[in-house]
Amino acid sequence: MKSLEELAAIRDKMKNIVNTREADEGNIRVVVGMATCGIAAGARPVLNAFTEEVARRELGNVTVTQTGCIGICQYEPVVEVYQPGKEKVTYVKMTAEKVARVVGEHLVGGKPVDEYTIGAFQK
Amino acid sequence: MQELSMHVLDIAQNSVAAGATRIEISVRIDTAARRLTLVIADNGKGMSEEVRQRVTDPFYTTRTTRKVGLGLPFFAQAAKAAQGSLNITSAPGKGTSVVADFQLGHIDLAPLGDMDGTIVGLIQCNPSLDFSYNVWADGQTFCMDTRELREQLGEVPLSNVQVAVFLRQYLREHTENLLKRSTIL
Numbered sequence: 258m259k260s261l262e263e264l265a266a267i268r269d270k271m272k273n274i275v276n277t278r279e280a281d282e283g284n285i286r287v288v289v290g291m292a293t294c295g296i297a298a299g300a301r302p303v304l305n306a307f308t309e310e311v312a313r314r315e316l317g318n319v320t321v322t323q324t325g326c327i328g329i330c331q332y333e334p335v336v337e338v339y340q341p342g343k344e345k346v347t348y349v350k351m352t353a354e355k356v357a358r359v360v361g362e363h364l365v366g367g368k369p370v371d372e373y374t375i376g377a378f379q380k
Numbered sequence: 381m382q383e384l385s386m387h388v389l390d391i392a393q394n395s396v397a398a399g400a401t402r403i404e405i406s407v408r409i410d411t412a413a414r415r416l417t418l419v420i421a422d423n424g425k426g427m428s429e430e431v432r433q434r435v436t437d438p439f440y441t442t443r444t445t446r447k448v449g450l451g452l453p454f455f456a457q458a459a460k461a462a463q464g465s466l467n468i469t470s471a472p473g474k475g476t477s478v479v480a481d482f483q484l485g486h487i488d489l490a491p492l493g494d495m496d497g498t499i500v501g502l503i504q505c506n507p508s509l510d511f512s513y514n515v516w517a518d519g520q521t522f523c524m525d526t527r528e529l530r531e532q533l534g535e536v537p538l539s540n541v542q543v544a545v546f547l548r549q550y551l552r553e554h555t556e557n558l559l560k561r562s563t564i565l
Contacts, residue, residue, distance in 0.1 A: 258554065259549055259550040259554075261528060262532065264533050267533070267536065268532065271542065293393075293450050293451045293454070296381065296386050296390045297390075301389060301501055304501050304504075304505075305497050308504065309545060311541045312541040312542050315542075320539060321539075321544075322504070322505050328446075
């Protein structure tokens with residue numbers, strides 16, 4: 258059984274990552290819509306999948322967080338990616354299955370996955 | 381909503397929006413009495429009696445961007461469908477408590493679902509707020525409070541993804557056996 262004392266190990270590990278990475282790379286924010294509309298459409302598994310994938314790749318410069326309803330409920334689950342100096346990218350109809358590609362190609366590779374963005378859906 | 385845990389996540393978002401600094405979530409499973417009780421209690425800004433009476437009306441909302449507010453009506457519906465009820469107590473300036481109860485084994489009782497995901501999601505996305513999570517199942521208990529997590533973590537925020545992954549595993553190990561009692565027929 259896991260015990261809360263194991264958090265101390267994460268604390269020690271994070272010290273190193275925070276020191277080496279945060280200065281070099283801009284902080285990326287992955288924001289998942291978590292209002293009633295987003296939750297009902299499946300936002301929680303998407304949030305969880307981003308968390309797992311970002312943790313697995315040890316991306317110290319990525320924060321995964323939430324926002325309320327941004328007014329495009331029909332496209333939920335909606336995920337916005339904010340990166341300093343770059344335009345916001347809005348992913349729509351997200352699923353846990355789509356997350357690995359977004360993390361790999363966009364958060365790591367710097368190239369948004371166009372086919373999952375709102376632009377591709379509205380065409 | 382397919383799972384009761386999704387309602388809990390949704391209703392707790394109301395607490396966040398109400399400026400709560402502490403949110404207490406509890407699950408109580410009493411198989412002898414065949415009752416499941418979910419509580420979301422906060423110290424947010426609370427509601428007047430007039431608002432409290434209207435919040436389960438889907439056409440009432442405090443939002444100005446649209447005319448419906450579906451979170452509490454959905455939750456009330458889920459409770460009603462499983463021979464239960466939704467009760468809200470609130471006091472302006474003090475906080476709000478939402479209590480939903482359900483009949484265990486009822487054919488229309490939605491599954492509890494991923495409570496771990498709900499709790500960890502709330503903690504991860506609101507790292508500056510205090511959460512407590514309590515599970516009571518036929519006398520067996522589990523409690524977790526973000527204040528004890530912070531003691532271990534020092535300056536590492538609760539929004540850290542490694543912490544979230546750890547907490548999911550931690551909660552699963554400690555609550556799986558308790559929560560599965562909610563699936564009795």
